[in-house]
Amino acid sequence: MSSYIARRGPAVLSNLGRWAYNLSGFNQYGLHRDDCLYENEDVKEAVRRLPRKLYDERNYRIMRALHLSMTKTILPKEQWTKYEEDVKYLEPYLNEVVKEREEREDWNKNH
């Protein structure tokens, strides 16, 4: 399943991107970008399709973040997610779900 290999880091490395990434703050909870997506229907379906390991890792990160938020702390700096190491693990699945939805919508428009 080579097409489901996730992208690591940003599409284009830039200092502006790094600044914005660090400013957003979710990395201080050890989250990745794809952990913070708003869970609409597409994202829910993509999450459902994740392989077991990725799914468990996602849940672990989210639970840890909730716990940190509750205790009003953040992770020690060496455990923060780095801009270059943020894994877009959901992206291939999400793209597929969106493509399937668009195909359905397209069909319903034309038939």
Add this chain to the structure above:
Amino acid sequence: MACNASKTTLLRAIAKRGYATLPRAAGDISPVSVKVLENKLVVATADATVPVSRVSLVLGAGSRNEAYDTQGASHLLRLAGGLSTQNSSAFAIARNIQQVGGTLTTWGDREVVGYTVTTTADNAETGLRYLQDLLQPAFKPWELKDNAKTLLNQLDAVSTEQRAIELVHKAAFRNGLGNSIYSPRFQLGKLSTESLLHFAAQNFAAGRAAVVGVGIDNNTLAGFAQTLQFPSGGGKAASANWYGGDARKDTAGHRAVVAVAGQGGAAGNQKEALAFAILEQAVGAGAATKRGISAGLYGEAVNSSGGAGVSVKALNSSYSDAGIFGFVVSADAKDVGKTVEFLVRGLKSASVSDQDVARGKALLKARIISKYSSDGGLIKEIGRQAALSRNVQEADALISAIDGISQSEVQAAARKVGGSKLAVGAIGHLAGVPYASDLA
């Protein structure tokens, strides 16, 4: 990824012209034209009785190709007919075929898996477009999970007769042909996407596949077949050895279904296979009337056991290199033992009168002609033949081959079953069911 060959206007014109002249009178037997492509793929076509095109992609990926830990893969291939492929989604396949009023069905046996698309003749291209995608199944893990329930329902719907037949195959061949065409329950949810893709890549070889059509022009179909992308293949079915013995499954209830069989004729040896087919009809393949009793040995068995609630059917399957011949009896648990013993005595005595042979031949010919004269029957028949023997026999040739079988050849077939080690597959209340060693 669309098939461009069948889209060119020239080919389309030829195809259209073909449809206009082709439809044959119902009941007529269509001539079959066969073409072998460079990559050894066989393309066979016949005319249809109605302007409906049926095209079948037959792949040598039946259950006999499964290894011990990929059991059930061919059942999942049949299921995959409705799932996403690498080029198109399940949604696209279903909607586009439905939109032109077509259907996509899958079928299979121990040796082949077939995908058949049926559309009106002028929409054949749409069907072909999605049929070719089935060569690259995707087996997405979530789709397999979503369809686990369907698979379970399919297993629950398998009749006890069929399960007895699966069991007798298991006893007779152990592996290869002994694999059930239905996924074993312990394999549900266990086959990974990777192992299924590997199974498909190994067995979807052009040299073991066929593209057959009824109601489609041979050139059009050959053009389509040329564009198909087959994986390299390389898998080889385990050769069939006959072992015999028992495979029993005790279940609750008061009925038992018992299948007993000896060695039959391989399809590779056509004379022997036909002799067995005649024998099957002679001993009683099925009643000619509704709820009737078949003529021949098996009908007698029903009569002698009182008749009530006993049904006996002949079991005869010819695979490419082996065969199985016997009977399936379904009866009350307390009667089944003596019915089985009566039938086995008949099987072993191997007596076939010339009347039996004459009746068998007449019944067999009628069955073959009726199979060849309906489009739905014809496509499966030529599909199976093209995939396994790389050639298709026309009905006329088969009929004259049947006439050429002598009584002594049928007698020899009967002796072969009688002399072989028996295999017993039984399911139900098995207290009274004899073991294979008791029947020897």
